[in-house]
Amino acid sequence: MNSFQRRGALLAALACVLVGGSFTANGALVDYPHAGGQALRYGIAFVLLALLTLRSAGDTAVRLRALTGRQWLRLAVLAATGMVGFNLAVLAAEGSAEPAVPGVLVGCAPIVVAVLVPLLAGRRPSRAVLAGALLVAGGAFAVQGWGGSDTAGLVWSVAALAGEVAFAVVAAPLVGPLGPRLLSTCVCGFAAVEAGLLGLLLDGRAALRLPDTGEALALGWQAVVATVIGFVCWYAGMQRIGAERATLFSGLIPVSAALTAPLVGVGTFGPGRLAGSLLVAAGVAVGSGMLARRVPGERTGALTGRAAAARPAVSASRRG
Numbered sequence: 001m002n003s004f005q006r007r008g009a010l011l012a013a014l015a016c017v018l019v020g021g022s023f024t025a026n027g028a029l030v031d032y033p034h035a036g037g038q039a040l041r042y043g044i045a046f047v048l049l050a051l052l053t054l055r056s057a058g059d060t061a062v063r064l065r066a067l068t069g070r071q072w073l074r075l076a077v078l079a080a081t082g083m084v085g086f087n088l089a090v091l092a093a094e095g096s097a098e099p100a101v102p103g104v105l106v107g108c109a110p111i112v113v114a115v116l117v118p119l120l121a122g123r124r125p126s127r128a129v130l131a132g133a134l135l136v137a138g139g140a141f142a143v144q145g146w147g148g149s150d151t152a153g154l155v156w157s158v159a160a161l162a163g164e165v166a167f168a169v170v171a172a173p174l175v176g177p178l179g180p181r182l183l184s185t186c187v188c189g190f191a192a193v194e195a196g197l198l199g200l201l202l203d204g205r206a207a208l209r210l211p212d213t214g215e216a217l218a219l220g221w222q223a224v225v226a227t228v229i230g231f232v233c234w235y236a237g238m239q240r241i242g243a244e245r246a247t248l249f250s251g252l253i254p255v256s257a258a259l260t261a262p263l264v265g266v267g268t269f270g271p272g273r274l275a276g277s278l279l280v281a282a283g284v285a286v287g288s289g290m291l292a293r294r295v296p297g298e299r300t301g302a303l304t305g306r307a308a309a310a311r312p313a314v315s316a317s318r319r320g
Contacts, residue, residue, distance in 0.1 A: 008240025009288050012249040015234035019226050020256025028218035034091050035199035036207035038084055041219055043192035045227035049185035063178055071174065078170040079190035084198070086163025093156035102157040103254050107140025109164040113247040114287070116169060129244045132287015135279055136251035142276025143254045164250065168243040171235065180235035188227065241288065248287045251280040 029037055053060045093102040110133035118125045174183055199207030211219060238246040255277045 005241050005289070008237045008246070009249070010237075011233040012237030012241065012246040013252055013284075015230045015237060016249045016252040017256045018230040018233070020253040028214040032211060032215050032219075033199060033203050033207050033209065034088060035084075035195050035202055036209070037215075037219065038087055039192050039196035039199055040208065040211075041223045041227060042079075042083065042188045042195060044219070044223035045231075046185060046188040046192050048224065048228050049181065049188060049232075053182055053185055060182055063182055066177060071177070074170060074174060075186050076190050076194075078166065078174070079187045080194050081163050082167030082170060083163075083187060083191040084195045086160055086167065088198075089156050089160040089163055093153050093160055096150050096153040096156075101153055102160045104141050105157040105161045106164045107251060107254060108137050109161060109168075109250055110136045110247045110283075110287070112161070112165045113168050114244050116165065117172065117242075117244050120169070126244065126287075128289065129248070129287045132248050132283040132285075135283025135286060136248055137283075139276045139279030139281075139283060140251050140254045142279060143273045168238065168247045172238070172243045175235050175239045180232050180239060183235050184228070184231040188231070245288045248284050251283060255280055 090102050090106075111130070114129045114133040115125050171183065171187075178186065196207070234246070237249070255273075
């Protein structure tokens with residue numbers, strides 16, 4: 001793994017740690033309208049990201065004009081499945097299942113992505129990535145355990161898994177044409193509109209209300225830290241190391257949630273969770289290539305990686 005790829009791995013890891021912390025913040029939003037909360041979260045994130053993109057307005061306009069109708073549709077699908085759909089599926093699953101159930105199934109996302117992405121690209125799955133994904137999934141299970149659930153809880157948990165997979169797979173062709181920041185901006189805009197329309201359909205005027213102090217802090221964390229910072233870091237990491245390896249780091253989400261939960265008095269971090277965390281770390285190290293030896297041509301490889309990441313930005317294709 002060269003320095004360019006190591007930077008991508010660190011960005012993906014940071015993104016997943018931040019998202020894991022937001023799972024703890026979800027406890028403060030139990031009584032807030034779900035769809036309306038998502039609309040507010042992504043709306044705030046969109047405004048902040050849009051302000052950042054104004055620094056390169058000319059480049060932004062060129063990239064957006066180069067998008068095809070199919071790519072715009074992909075952005076809308078990404079927001080609906082990997083963002084709004086994923087979050088609402090998790091909330092619905094926790095209505096009839098213990099939180100560990102959707103957590104464990106979502107922890108299987110690295111396995112699905114490790115198989116699906118190469119197959120869609122017409123190549124064989126990497127043994128190292130697949131082995132790492134299995135370790136990550138096992139570690140996520142050890143961290144969270146398994147809880148009780150009914151059929152509805154399992155169905156919604158599977159839907160959450162599908163959303164997590166979509167967040168990587170659907171985005172993969174979009175990162176190149178848009179870049180991490182503009183991609184995050186676009187999908188947050190779509191997600192805010194989609195969640196807002198869903199909220200109006202389900203809850204009418206009650207879809208939004210003034211949040212109390214705890215809810216405001218939780219929404220602020222999700223919008224600014226987990227979304228603005230987390231999304232840009234995630235897609236920047238994916239741009240450098242690919243969707244298969246980046247998704248391995250999603251195993252850090254339950255680890256981060258387990259580590260932060262005791263800080264707010266909603267859980268403990270015992271030997272079982274420590275063992276699971278170490279297993280996740282081992283899986284990430286094996287699958288991401290962190291343990292691979294440096295080769296004499298690593299410096300050249302890093303430059304090639306940068307060129308490969310930059311080249312699609314001026315083409316009609318898109319990686320996200």
